[in-house]
Amino acid sequence: MPLTFRKSFRILPGVRLNINKRSWSITTGSRNGPRYTRSSTGRRTTSMDLPGPFGWRRTRHSKGRDRGY
Template identity: 65%
Template sequence: MPITFRKSIRIFPGVRLNLNGKSVSFTFGFRSGLKRTYSSTGRVTTSCDLPGPLGWRHTRRRRRGN
């Protein structure tokens, strides 16, 4: 079983710094509702928690300039 590392630090209300073994990311939004996460690996994730066990998530790669 691999060992993983994950740490989330609240910077301001609605802003979190997320650390893991491969990247650093910032999440903007609150626990319930719409959130947007920007990762150092180039991923942008938009998610929305709905009432009960329902939710929605969309992830895409950021385009890098030449």
């Protein structure tokens, strides 16, 4: 099992700084509404929890490629 490093800090209410071994990111938004994440690698993600076991996420990379999951 590989070792991983991931740490999250709350900067302000609704704003988190996430750090891992390769990059960092900032997440804004609340638990009940949409969340927006911008990464140091150029990745932008919008996500939202839906009722039940569902969730929605859309990721856009700096090259303009769009992935809807």
